[in-house]
Amino acid sequence: MKLKKLLSLGLAVIISVSAVGCSSSKDKKDDIEASESKTIVVGASSTPHAEILEEIKPLVEAKGYDLDIKIFDDYVMPNTALSEGSLDANYFQHIPYLEETISQKGYKLTYTEKIHLEPMGVYSKTLKNLEELSNNSKIAIPNDPTNGSRAIQLLADNGLIKVSDHDLLTIKDITENPKNIEFVEVEAAQLPSVLEDVDAAVINTNYALSANLNPTKDAIAIESSDSPYSNILACREDNKDSEKIKVLSEALTSPEAKAFIEEKYKGSIIPSFE
The missing domain is CATH 3.40.190.10 (Periplasmic binding protein-like II)
Incomplete structure (x- = not known):
């Protein structure tokens, strides 16, 4: 009888320790995921895209997110990285380029906002x-x-x-x-x-x-100002309606972003939003 009680007690202790371990591991995983979900990773060309993103960082932070800007010096990798999921969004291209990439690569990409025009x-x-x-x-x-x-x-x-x-x-x-x-x-x-x-x-x-x-x-x-080649904020189809993309879209089309573009680039870059 005593042996049965000891075995029962030992089993209870093992189950309890196991449950605590699982709970601790799950909590840690949840904490990591929660932390990661508060970072918006966006790919960009260094000029002017990254400069504009740096300017609107405070607006993004005010919404509870960190903005992690990854600089790319070519036009291919930002869409590949976005499609593969290492980026939440990218900001470097115009609509015809995105459409051509989708046609060639089959990526499930889209865009939310027209941000600015860079006259060629x-x-x-x-x-x-x-x-x-x-x-x-x-x-x-x-x-x-x-x-x-x-x-x-x-x-x-x-x-x-x-x-x-x-x-x-x-x-x-x-x-x-x-x-x-x-x-x-x-x-x-x-x-x-x-x-x-x-x-x-x-x-x-x-x-x-x-x-x-x-x-x-x-x-x-x-190019004239009526060019159709506005630069856009691109994202995946599966995250277009996410809070991250909404926050970033609003910041990039804010009065603060418009004022910065107009004052810094003095007409060489033109806002594409009101």
Whole structure:
């Protein structure tokens, strides 16, 4: 009888210790998850996206979240990282680029808000305007489909070439090239570094700013303000309605964000929201 009681007591102690251990482990896991849920991880280009994100950090913190900004220097990895879940959102691209990526990769991505427009510009070390381009000149353009199309359209809008009526333009869609311009396709981030090797280059504003080129002062041609290429806050379809994305979206379209964009970039970057 005593042995039976001792066995029962021992079993009770084991169960109790096991339960406490499980409870402690579960509590610790819950604490970690709770902590992680209060951090918003967003991928961004360094200029101007990360600068704008740094400015709105206090607005995000006021809502109880930390903002962890991951800098990317290319246009491919931010969407890959977002799709794989290591980012909650990214802020570096315009709508046509996101749509092209989704079409090619099959990623379940979307966006919440249009944040700002970066007018693409044509830059040159030697020319003051496009009319000065001589025959057989070289112009560097982005090698990705959407920005390449955008660059070709900008040159067409300025009368340098004529193109066929397509949504996504390539060099093959140039129907008239009276100056026999040679187009050199280069990775977008590398365009400022090849500027000295060509007669002109069509450069995205974020990379122009990083190279100390001011679009409103240094560009010899620039996109108009009605361009459809607003930069957006991208996220996954499965977290679009989450509190994290809501908080970040509201901060990026706040009066404080608008004032910062207008004051810091002085027209070279334009808010896309009221």
